[in-house]
Amino acid sequence: MKMLVDGFNIGLDRGTGIASYGRCFIRAAHDLGHETTLLLGLDEADGQPTSPMRKLIDFGQAPLGFSPGPVSTDMLAKLKDLQTLPVDAIVNRRRLYRAARGAFNRTGLFTPVRLPGMDIAHWTYPLPLYVPGARNVYTIHDAVPIQYPEMSPGGHDYRRICAAIVRRGNPILTVSERSREDLIASLGVDPELIMNSYQAVDGWETLPPRTQGLPPLLRMHSLRDRGYFLYFGAIEPKKNVAMLLRAFEAAAVDTPLVVVAGGGWDNSVEREELTRLTTGARPRVLHVDYLPRHDLATLIRHAKATLFPSLYEGFGLPAIESMALGTPVITSDRGALxxxxxxxxxxxxxxxxxxxxxxIRMIDSDADLAARLSMRGLERACLFSHSAYQARIGAILERLIVR
Incomplete structure (x- = not known):
């Protein structure tokens, strides 16, 4: 079967949880024997900035459709993070995603992507695009922008696109039963058209195991094995980072907190708290802006616990990533967590x-509790392994083709 997968998030310099989801889907589709094509929308396909006139032409052409072309050898050489993806082809159409969203905002129409011969087009995020002649499937990860617009930038546009997907009668994937129930309730999705695939831990199993001796990354930041708490993710309203920082300060433990967070929005309060707690004579918080995947995995693996008190998650990938690396998790009773x-x-x-x-105090002082949670977490993470995810995706694809 020939399948198109969008590269809207996969093509970002700093991938998100949705980028991980897209990578996992591509791996599963490849391992199931399907032929996959990755669709990019990079702005500078020829290495030159896009002119204002070209942008206007793109917006005007969007309702009529675009025909992506092969990625050049020079461009492919620059896309190092994509070279490891098991795809059969990578195609690109400059400004595709921006043009499509701009056209949808003005007209309410989805933009056709003309790639003949595709059996399925999987849009890993709600995007106003479709492939004529293919079965178009859209993943809606959670209902946060719909139910809690104050927690998400661009929530109005997100809801409009999701509502249009529902009206078009397209199949929808999501990543937990909680998200499935919330989307049925908030958007009126036909329960027969929305399927839960869950999500997989993307590639952590291929990382090197724990070794004796302190990794250089920990030595660089004066950290000890199992000697720090960890938060990693964006700093945005639903992540509840301000409350986490206040609770950590109130816990008054000797164990420091490492915060790995670069992106986010509406986070001035959190940034002020971080500045206060990371400065002074004896700071108890270390803030790291961004880490490559391997370095982040090292920090997770050697942490005393991951702190993830989110107000709502459609899945909660940081929790399972931590469990897969044997790190205890403190997390929320909300959303899908x-x-x-x-x-x-x-x-x-x-x-x-x-x-x-x-x-925080309990897990800081109780090594036996931490060890029990570590063992349970490793077992729990197996439910979200690549093989388990692949089996779920295989069943879903069979169901889509039958229909």
Whole structure:
């Protein structure tokens, strides 16, 4: 079967959880024997900036459709992160995603992508695009921008695109039963058209195992093995980082906190707290802007626990990534997190400073508790392995083709 997968998030310099989802899907499709094509929308296909006139032409042409072309050898050489993807082809159409969204905002129409011969087009994010003649499938990861627009930038546009996908009667994938239920309730999705694939831990199993001796990254930051708490992710309203920082300070433990966070939005309060807690004579918080994947995995693997008190997650990838590396997790009782972590994590009320503080103190002082959570987490993470995910995707694809 020939399948198109969008590169809207996969093509970003700093990938998100949605980029990981797209990579996992491509790996699963490849391992199931399907022929996959990755669709990019890079702005500078010829190495030259896009002129204002070209942008206007693109917006005007979008409702009529675009025909992507092969990626040049020179461009491919620059896309190092994509070279490891098991795809059969990579195609590009300059400004595709921006042009399509601009056209949808003005007209409410989806932009055709003309790639004959595709059986399935999987859009790993709600995008106003479709491939004529293919079965177009859209992944909606969660209902946060729909139910809680204050937690997401561009929530109005997101809802409009999702509502249009529902009206078009397209099949929808999502990543947890909680997200599935929320999308049915908030968008009126036909339950027969929305399927839960969950998500997979992308490639952590291929990382080197724990070794004796302190990794150079920890030595560089004066960190000890199992000697620090860790938060990693964006700093945005739903991540609840301000409450986390206040609870950590209230816990008054000797173990420091490492915050790995670069992106985000509406986070001035959190940034001020970070500045205060990372400066002074004896700072207890270390802030790292961004880490490559291997370095992040090293920090996760050697942390005492990952702290992830999010207010809502459609899945909660940081929790499972931590479990897959044997790191205990303290996480929230909201969204899909209880469903995903089961009894393998410490569950807290993310709105209660006391609840988070007490969990930090418990795991800081109880090595036996930490060891039990580590073992349970490793077992729980197996439910979200690549092989388990591949089996779920295989069943979904069979169901889509039958229809």
């Amino acid at each position: 209880p469903e995903v972590v089961g009894d393998a994590a410490m569950i807290i009320n993310p709105l209660s400073l006391t609840s988070i503080r007490n969990a």
